[in-house]
Amino acid sequence: MNQNKARQIPFFALILTLAFIFIIIVIFHRNMKTVRPVFGGAFTTDNVVVIDPGHGGMDGGATGVSGMLEKDCTLKISKKLDTLMAFLGIPTVMTRTEDLSLDYRDDATVRQNKVADLNARLKIVENTENPIFLSVHLNLFTQSQYRGAQVFYAPKSPMSETLAKVMQQSLLTALNDGNTRTYKKASSDIFLMKNAPCPAITVECGFVSNPEEEALLKDDAYQKKLALAIAGGYIGYLNETA
Numbered sequence: 001m002n003q004n005k006a007r008q009i010p011f012f013a014l015i016l017t018l019a020f021i022f023i024i025i026v027i028f029h030r031n032m033k034t035v036r037p038v039f040g041g042a043f044t045t046d047n048v049v050v051i052d053p054g055h056g057g058m059d060g061g062a063t064g065v066s067g068m069l070e071k072d073c074t075l076k077i078s079k080k081l082d083t084l085m086a087f088l089g090i091p092t093v094m095t096r097t098e099d100l101s102l103d104y105r106d107d108a109t110v111r112q113n114k115v116a117d118l119n120a121r122l123k124i125v126e127n128t129e130n131p132i133f134l135s136v137h138l139n140l141f142t143q144s145q146y147r148g149a150q151v152f153y154a155p156k157s158p159m160s161e162t163l164a165k166v167m168q169q170s171l172l173t174a175l176n177d178g179n180t181r182t183y184k185k186a187s188s189d190i191f192l193m194k195n196a197p198c199p200a201i202t203v204e205c206g207f208v209s210n211p212e213e214e215a216l217l218k219d220d221a222y223q224k225k226l227a228l229a230i231a232g233g234y235i236g237y238l239n240e241t242a
């Protein structure tokens with residue numbers, strides 16, 4: 001189910017986005033001197049970014065220490081990212097824009113529905129011309145002290161690792177929270193990472209099992225910061241591979 005986005009940007013969102021652009025300029029000029037972002041319609045790229053808000057519908061994903069569901073947070077971050085990408089003139093497709101499981105059927109088992117959902121997401125990637133796949137997730141661990149955003153790359157396309165490297169750096173720079181995590185190869189049992197036929201990464205935006213980080217992840221301003229970091233990482237990737 002390929003959903004077209006309604007790109008109605010309210011005035012306040014536009015103002016916030018302009019503020020983000022300003023921050024991008026500051027961040028890139030201070031920390032990534034080799035990257036020279038180009039904004040708006042002047043930006044040229046043949047790639048379409050497939051933004052994938054992890055989970056949805058019957059699949060809530062991880063549950064945070066205060067009860068936040070991963071599926072809700074990934075959708076909020078992804079929508080902010082999509083708005084930002086639209087402003088930057090970067091074409092996108094979202095795998096979902098609502099709280100739902102793709103290709104859901106009432107008469108199917110939970111497992112069948114999960115498989116159908118993942119297959120539908122893969123189909124969206126496959127049906128997109130020159131896709132770059134960004135899957136947005138949150139992390140969870142049994143011990144609450146672990147925190148920090150981390151990027152995992154899909155091994156099928158050699159460009160995935162470059163994308164992960166630049167994205168991890170962008171997250172570390174933009175969030176500046178003492179996180180020392182490094183990007184890693186995605187485990188082979190992650191369906192979309194295994195099968196994506198293009199540069200593909202999973203951005204684990206933080207740990208919902210860590211109370212402070214979960215509180216941040218619920219915060220609208222922090223979600224914007226994450227979206228900005230991801231957009232910045234993507235621009236860094238385009239510059240690195242141009």
Ligand SMILES: [Zn+2]
Nearest residue numbers: 054061137138
């Ligand atoms: Zn997840």
